[in-house]
Amino acid sequence: MTSVLDTLNPQQVGERLRIARExxxxxxxxxxxAIGVARTTLVAIEQGQRKVKLEEVRALAQVYRSSVNxxxxxxxxxxxxxxRFRKLGRSYPEAVDRAAVLLNHLAQGECELENxxxxxxxxxxxxxxxxxxxxxxxxxxxxxxxxRQWLGLGMGPIRDVVGILEMQLGVRVYIRPLPSEVSGLFAxxxxxxxxxxxxxxxxxxxxxxxxxxxxxxxxxRQTAEVFDKTTNDDIREERYAHVFSRSFLxxxxxxxxxxxxxxxxxxxxxxxxxxxLAHLFGxxxxxxxxxxxxxxLVRAGxxxxxxxxxxxxxxxxxxxxxxRLPLDDDGESARQPTTARLAxxxxxxxxxxxxxxxxxxxxxxxxxxxxxxxxxDGDAEGSTGNDAPELLA
Numbered sequence: 001m002t003s004v005l006d007t008l009n010p011q012q013v014g015e016r017l018r019i020a021r022e023x024x025x026x027x028x029x030x031x032x033x034a035i036g037v038a039r040t041t042l043v044a045i046e047q048g049q050r051k052v053k054l055e056e057v058r059a060l061a062q063v064y065r066s067s068v069n070x071x072x073x074x075x076x077x078x079x080x081x082x083x084r085f086r087k088l089g090r091s092y093p094e095a096v097d098r099a100a101v102l103l104n105h106l107a108q109g110e111c112e113l114e115n116x117x118x119x120x121x122x123x124x125x126x127x128x129x130x131x132x133x134x135x136x137x138x139x140x141x142x143x144x145x146x147x148r149q150w151l152g153l154g155m156g157p158i159r160d161v162v163g164i165l166e167m168q169l170g171v172r173v174y175i176r177p178l179p180s181e182v183s184g185l186f187a188x189x190x191x192x193x194x195x196x197x198x199x200x201x202x203x204x205x206x207x208x209x210x211x212x213x214x215x216x217x218x219x220x221r222q223t224a225e226v227f228d229k230t231t232n233d234d235i236r237e238e239r240y241a242h243v244f245s246r247s248f249l250x251x252x253x254x255x256x257x258x259x260x261x262x263x264x265x266x267x268x269x270x271x272x273x274x275x276x277l278a279h280l281f282g283x284x285x286x287x288x289x290x291x292x293x294x295x296x297l298v299r300a301g302x303x304x305x306x307x308x309x310x311x312x313x314x315x316x317x318x319x320x321x322x323x324r325l326p327l328d329d330d331g332e333s334a335r336q337p338t339t340a341r342l343a344x345x346x347x348x349x350x351x352x353x354x355x356x357x358x359x360x361x362x363x364x365x366x367x368x369x370x371x372x373x374x375x376x377d378g379d380a381e382g383s384t385g386n387d388a389p390e391l392l393a
Contacts, residue, residue, distance in 0.1 A: 005051070005052070005054060005057070005072065005118075006118055008072065009048070010045075010048040010049070010050070010051050010052070011047075011048030012048075013045075013048070013051075013052055013057075013071075013072070014045050014046040014047055014048040014052070015046070015048075016071055016072070017045060017046055017052065017057075017060060017064075017071065018046040020060070020064040020066055020070075020071055021046075021060075021064060023064070024063075024064050024065055026063070026064075028042050028043060028046070031060065031063055031064075034059070034063045035056060035059040035060055035063060036059075037056070054068075054352065054353075057071060057072065058353045061353075067355070067356055067359065068352075068353055068354045068355070069116060069354055069355050069356075069359055072116070072354070080104075080189055080191065080192075081100070081103060081104045081107060081187040081189055081192070081195060081224070082100055082101065082104050084187050084188075084189070084223045084224035085097075085100045085185070085187065085224050085226065087223075087224070088224055088225075088226070093179075095178070095179040095181075095182065096179075096182060096185075096226055096228065099178050099179075099182055099185055099197060099226075100185060100187075100226075102174075102176065102197065102365060103174065103185050103187060103195055103196075103197040105365055106172075106174045106176075106195075106197070106364070106365060107172055107174075107187075107189075107192045107195045108192075109362075109363035109364060109365065110172055110342055110345065110363075111191075111192060112363060113342075113345040113346065113349055113355075113363060114345065116349055116354050116355070117345060117348055117349060117352075117354070119345065121170055121172075121193065122170050123169075123170040123193050123194075124168060124169050124170050125169060125170070125171075125193075125194065125218065126147050126150055126151075126169070126218070126219055127150070128219070128220070128221050129143045129219050129220055130220065131220055131236060131237060131240055136236050136239050136240040136243065137239065137240075137243045137294075139240065140216070140239075140240045140241075140242075140243035140244040140247060141243060141247045141252060143216075143219060143244060144216075144243075144244045144245075144247035144248040144251070145247065145251060145252075147215075147219065147248065148248065148251065151164065151168060155251050155253060155254045156254065157249075157280060157281045157282050158208070158248070158249060158282070159208075159282050160208075161207075161208045161211040161212050161215070161248075161249070162175065162198070162207065162208075162211050162339065163340070165196065165211055165215065166339055166340065166341050167340070167341065169194075169218075170193065170194075171193070171194045171195070171196060171218065172192065172193060172194065172195040172196070173195075173196045173198065173211070173339050174195075174196070174197045174198070174338075174339065174342070175197075175198050175199075175200045175207065175339060176197065176198075176199075176200050176365075177199065177200045177201045178197070178199040178200070178201065179199075180199075180201060180202075181228050181229045181230075182199060182226070182227075182228045183198070183199055183202065183206070183210040183213070183227045183228060184196060184197060184198040184199060184210040184211070184213070184214050184226075184227045185197045185214075185224075185225070185226050185227070186214040186217045186218070186222070186224065186225045186227070187223065187224045187225075188217075188218065188221060188222065188223050188224070189223075194218045196211065196214045198210050198211060198214075203284070204282075204326075205278070205282060205283050205284040205287070206284055208249065208282060208283065209245055209249065209283060209284065209287055210227060212244070212245035212248045212249050213227055213241045213242065213244070213245040214227065214241075215244070215245070215248065216240060216241035216244035216245060216248075217237070217241060219244070220237065220240065222237060225237075225241075227241075243294065246287065246290065246291045246294060249281060249282070249283055249287070250281050250283065250287075250288070250291045252295055255277075255281070255291060255292070255295060255297075256295060256297065258277060258280055258281075259277065259292065259295075259297050262276050262277055262280075269289075269292070269298050269302060271306070271312045271316055271320075272320050274288055274289055274306070274312055275312065275316065275317050275320045275321065276320065277292075279317075279321055279324065279325075285312045285317075286303055289302050289303040289306065290303055338364060338366075338374060342364070343374055346360055346363075346364060346371075346374060346375075347374070347375060350375050357371060357372075
């Protein structure tokens with residue numbers, strides 16, 4: 001990982017250090033003495049004749065009552081996502097507006113961390129697919145299948161859609177607690193790229209479905225979308241996204257094969273069948289039944305029948321799956337303030353002394369208790385000492 005010092009020329013850095021020194025009314029000799037270098041060394045640094053070391057910048061930041069971030073800060077990318085939501089022409093409750101503001105802040109904060117660390121975001125977005133005339137369900141099925149092939153995922157279950165979005169495609173994904181009626185937000189901006197905000201208060205199975213739904217909007221390069229309980233299925237883009245998400249998580253061929261295996265010898269769809277199928281694909285029980293209806297493996301209205309007849313309960317799921325039941329991660333997920341990549345960036349900026357605790361908390365929009373937990377996790381992961389294997393590039 002390169003440092004921001006590698007992206008700024010020495011003359012730029014020297015000029016910034018000179019201005020910071022003069023702002024606190026220190027002479028060159030005083031500043032040089034404070035950090036333990038010769039005055040001639042500081043003169044050379046300020047004139048750009050000698051490249052400053054990162055540890056010297058940290059020391060000077062303390063002397064100048066500033067921060068490394070303030071001294072080396074590049075022009076931040078200003079995320080401009082909010083106008084995209086306002087152009088949707090829908091009237092949203094205040095909670096959705098707050099979520100859109102949060103997404104905008106988080107995207108801008110991540111861009112600033114990247115700039116500070118000299119990191120360039122790699123975008124590997126899938127080929128764009130325009131929604132064509134005709135039955136969008138057919139196109140959504142085909143596009144989801146082609147994307148799986150493009151990603152090299154095969155036809156099996158996908159347990160971590162968020163990881164694929166973030167690490168393979170380069171999408172900016174944030175998972176934060178939102179009002180229960182809001183599943184997620186998506187925005188695409190030329191400067192910041194594709195950004196998603198997903199409700200951490202929902203179960204992992206539902207978050208996976210939301211992430212796959214928003215992925216459909218990336219495939220069609222929609223500029224913004226709010227996925228909530230009022231989402232109108234009459235809109236072609238939404239019908240496409242719903243079918244795409246179900247096709248992506250439960251490919252038709254695989255779903256049919258597993259359905260045949262699970263229901264072998266049966267004449268009716270039972271709660272046990274639904275629980276086993278949902279567990280196999282890592283989706284919710286409703287999601288699984290809706291997909292069966294879509295594939296005409298059960299009659300339309302099957303899920304509504306279950307809902308009218310006592311539904312399918314968590315207790316029944318525990319009875320069926322027993323030790324196979326995944327640990328309930330709802331509370332744990334809500335306590336995770338960042339996704340994997342953003343946590344790595346934040347930890348790197350902290351370890352290099354580029355940002356103060358307060359600055360990091362503000363960028364990530366979390367409180368200091370959450371930030372300290374995140375940084376402690378990073379310290380524990382990297383606490384192998386100075387002799388740990390060094391990165392060569």
